[in-house]
Amino acid sequence: MKLTSEDLHDLAVGAAFLGTGGGGNPYVGRLMVQRCLDEGLTVDLIDPTDVPDEALVIPTAMMGAPTVLIEKLPSGEEAITSFRQLEKHLGRKAFATMPIEIGGINSTIPLVVGARLGIPIVDADGMGRAFPELQMETFGVYGVSGSPMYVTDEDNDSTLLMATDNKSMEWLSRMVAIRMGGCAYIAEYSMSGADVKRTAVPNTMTLAMRIGRCLREAKASHQSPFDALLNLMPQTLYNHARIIFTGKLVDVQRETRNGFSIGRARIDGLGPWVGTMEIEIQNENLIARVNGEVRAIVPDLICIMDSESAEPITTEQLRYGQRVTVVAVAVPAIMRTPEALDVFGPRCFGLDHPFTPIETMA
Structure with missing residues (x-):
């Protein structure tokens, strides 16, 4: 599948x-890929089933605090x-x-790499969302080692990391990304x-x-984009x-700490929604509570x-006064296994609430 400019807009959303x-x-990432298209380069997306079993695939990404990208x-x-x-x-x-x-932006960094190097980009990822670590x-x-890993900054300084396990990596x-100014660009998890x-x-x-296409077409036809989205996900x-x-949105606390964007957002209910929602953030939205009661929790998606x-x-675009709708989404089964929850479940973020699937919450 060769991506077009319209595809890029939908992908970014x-x-x-x-x-x-x-x-x-x-x-930012969409503009980078659009420049590749403007130069006549091809962005070629392939299904994971079309990758030969013996082929080498090297993922690429940005790491660090999203606020630094501004x-x-x-x-x-x-x-x-x-x-x-x-x-x-x-x-x-x-x-x-x-x-x-x-x-x-990490959905688009590999598109830039693929376009400029003339190689395909696999239509898959390792998180099914975004996580901070x-x-x-x-x-x-499921057993792939993250290292050896390379980390590079805007001055083309690079570091090779060889770690005993993925958490050490x-x-x-x-620490390297912090020294590089708060964000850096990586290649890892070769497989x-x-x-x-x-x-x-x-x-x-x-x-x-x-x-992205669902939301765009619903708005163009004067339908509710939220209804269209909720119909699509199942x-x-x-x-x-x-x-x-x-x-x-009545309050946003946000700081860059230890290479992460850490914060909290508070939303006062409007219309039929009574009370106050608080969302804790570590780069991503981790847990949403209404009047202290959990409504959604990582790894399920909490989307503002x-x-x-x-x-x-x-998270870096949250501002006082925004009228917002918060949508929770169940992640795929591969992300809810006991092995997965041991790596990116609530307790991995210091949260004292067990994982509860959103479909079982009141």
Whole structure:
């Protein structure tokens, strides 16, 4: 599948939704890929089933605090450098690249790498959403090592990391990213095509495009984009979605700490929605409570959307006074296994509430 400019717009919107507030500003990434198209380059998306089992796939991404991207825009060369350095270290040419997560700018960084290097991008990822830490990957949950890993900054300085496990890789690379100014660009989790099929969340890139297209077409036909979205999700691996709150954003606390964007958002209910919702943030929205009662919790998606435009709002774009609708979405079954919850369930974020699927909540 060769992506068009319209596909990119839909992808950016859908990835911002699936990113649950994190992953970086998708607008920046869309412009980077559009520049590739304007130069006549091809963005070729392939299904994971079309990747040969023995082929080498190297995912690429941005890591760090999404807030830093507002002032420190990437060129695209950073991730390419990490990719090439890892190829050199492994002594093999890669067949393709792919996202490590489907959220925000990290849905588009691999598109830039693929377009500029003339290789395909696999339609899958390792999070099915966005998570703040690199060990929080379905790749790692099901046995793929994250290192060797390369980290590169905008000055083309690169570091090779060899870690004993994926959590150590996250800890070490986070310190490097902080030294590089708060964000950096990486190549990691190199794996075979067989491992892609076994460990990745499939077809999330095309899902993001479907979500963006669904919202765009509903608005163009003067239908409710929220109704259209809620009707779409049960047709996918994310088989349950519902609105859990609507209101006005009355307070946002946000700071960049230890390489993450940490904060809290408070929303006062409007119309039939009574009370106050509080959402805790670590790059992404982690838990949503109304008057102290949990309404959704990680790894299920908590997506804040503009009530008028139905545009997803990333955490760095949250502002006082915004009228917002909060949508919760169930993640695919591969992300709810005991092994997965041990890596990116609530307790991995210091939350004292057990994982409860949104479809079982009142």
